[in-house]
Amino acid sequence: MRAWLLLILLLASVVCRAEEPRPLQVMTDLWPPFRMLKEDGQLQGLDIDLLDELSRRTGLRFEVHRAPWARGLAALEQGTADMMTGLARTPERERYIQYLDAPYYACSPRFYASPALAMRLRDYAALHELRIGYVLESVYFQPFDDDQGLKKVGVSNESQLLGMLTRGRIDALVGTDCQVDYALLDPRLAGRIVKAAYQPEARTELYIGFSRKRLERMPQLAAALESLLREGWVANAALRYQPVVAHQ
DSSP states (O other): OHHHHHHHHHHHHHHHHHHSOOOEEEEEOOBTTTBEEOTTSOEESHHHHHHHHHHHHHOOOEEEEEOOHHHHHHHHHHTSSOEEEEEOOOTTGGGTEEEOSSOSEEEOEEEEEOHHHHHHOOSGGGGGGSEEEEETTOOOOTTGGGOTTSEEEEESOHHHHHHHHHTTSSSEEEEEHHHHHHHTTSTTTTTTSEEOSOOOSOOEEEEEEEETTOOTTHHHHHHHHHHHHHHTHHHHHHGGGTTTGGGO
């Protein structure tokens, strides 16, 4: 009798594991304070908090994979990953990404340079004299994104840009204020890099996006995110990352 009971429990366990949905594959890269690396190698930040809460409310599981931003986008295009957070919305990306309807956060594109240069950088025309660093496959604003007359230097992530700027390999960098302002809290960068006087009249809304080849669980996640936004959960979660991100 006991043997039969153990067999039944074993079979039930196997069936449960077989019915358990696979975890959603999430591609990302470091982008403080949305995605940051802890001392133990794990990720933390506003986007990670958001995924944890979405998992708690939906029962969905996420496996987060760190890779250069361009590689993450390629994984969505190829259908080898499910989703990404922190995505700007563009017609080009919409060919292979289905965005959740509502953005969950918003930042502003800004230029950064040494204090002396930042004061002189007062309008868009001044950009044509500079070597400007940017992150490959990132979206900032028009006409900058499509301006072939600018001397742009593309790299994999914002931390590279900050290092290049301090070493004089570029004259200025473009980034979103949410991320770069947070990075500039580092005492090693204090006073060496500041915002330029020129401020584009643009806003970068951040979305969760799914590969169009892997949309099965998107409706469930969309409903949960809508509830979080309606409750003000994201805005409250952002307060943990003061003084920068909480200015939404």
